[in-house]
Amino acid sequence: MEVDSLYQELILDHYKRPHGRGLREPFGAEVHHVNPTCGDEITLRVDLSDDDVVRDVSYDGQGCSISQASASILYEQVVGQSRKDAEGILAAFLELMHGRGQVEPNEEILGDAIAFAGVAKYPARVKCALLSWLAWEDAVLRIRAERNGSNG
């Protein structure tokens, strides 16, 4: 089935057994993002150390297999990374998702997130895959804005 390229085994595994799920303390920012076309939502917290390492990403929410697996893989890929490296993964993920299946994914940067390559061929599902990643980006921006504000 064509749809198997979308529902990679890895995605279904993360969907059924999500990693890092559940909201945890401490955190620097908490965001709530929704996908208005379907009502899927995620609450996501990021804990960023003073030396800019992603110490934790915790999340809760409801959504389809793609959005739930995506949050789980986000957790796997960015926790323990420096903010800069994590942002590099995000950039590669965004490029892949917006590539309509024409972008050659870089496994070295993306890791397991490469499993989402097939999603890019289903434009209606790209938003599902991006939900948690854009929430993470938003949370990091908020933490940094707060730090800059308190420094200035």
Add this chain to the structure above:
Amino acid sequence: MSLTVADGRLDVSSLRHDFPILGRTVRNGNPLVYLDSGATSQKPVQVLDAEREFYEKHNAAVHRGAHLLAEEATDAYEASRSTIAAFIGASADEIVFTKNATEALNLVAFAFGTATALWEHGSGPGPDEDRFVLRPGDEIAVTEFEHHANLVPWQELCRRTGAVLRVITITEGGRLDSASLAAVICERTRVVAFTHQSNVLGTVLPVDQVVAAARAVGALVVLDACQSVPHQKVNVAELGVDLLAFSGHKMLGPTGIGVLWGRNSLLNSMPPFLTGGSMIETVWQYESTFAMAPQRFEAGVPMAAQAVGLAAACDYLESVGLDRITNHEQELTALALAELGAIPGLRVLGPTDTDARGGAVAFTVDGIHPHDVGQLLDDRGIAVRVGHHCAWPLHRRLDAVASTRASFYLYNEASEVHALADGVRAAIKYFGAS
């Protein structure tokens, strides 16, 4: 055209030939099984030809210019208005063309907002417009069934005017709650806006009951008829509502055209919505007066080809017969309710019998998100709607994040219902849900 077989039922396999898109294949080379007519319907060649002929032979800007094409285009546009009016038992001067039903409903909400603002600023309104002035304490009633198009405009009107939004609830079985209707409608109620047929649950609402309650307190009744006019015989004279909105694209017509129906005198008592060319009577440098309805609400060069296409759609539906279409959809709905209802873990939202129920069948499947159900169906060539179908509060009320919705029309066949049920079973297997 012979679209029925001997016993008066629809000859679906014949009429499907009128819809070229139904002959195409989609993913994996599968034939298209189109079960998303609640979102938009497919178009028969008769509609496409009517639009093409207008553009090829008569195209000009309507209600402007005195050349021959301008006359022909204007005639075609106004003749279409008459055809569409007759389709719902109305007269031509009661039909306002809008870009879609959403705009038609906004037009009504903005009439209230404008009349209220004029009253507050002491610059009117005239006595005719008084019916549209909202004063402190006034209330607007909607139901839990509403599509966002018949909810958000009223929310926003309340925000602009200070009016209070009240909501008539539904029963567990997906019907209008009569007790709630009685409790919500009161002397303060100025508008009751509700759907004729739920786009999610298929429930056909008891219009007479709501109209009686609204009449008793002098409230204006606005009916969202998007899901009824395409599927059942609707006669505005019998309904007793004040204003009614529907869209062309859900009834075999083109996108880009919707209809607001209202008695001409009532339309003329409403302040205009969009302003500009065509809708004026006289224009001075600092002020203007406005044309009578329907022109009063049709600013700018109107959608003439779409009007012609929608009139052709009305002709097509008439030739097939609305009663036959209703019966055919009821058969498909009964089959879908039986087949889907037999699948373990599947919950049909709304009424599970075909009594006062249209052909929208929304459901949830335990352990599988509607997006994933829809994706697996799509892989088999089956097009359904997934999400909240622009009825988010209704889904919350039903404890569903979202749902999968199949919706039927005259061109659907029993085999497509079987394909749907097979597809859902396959999705359950695929995702390993119990």
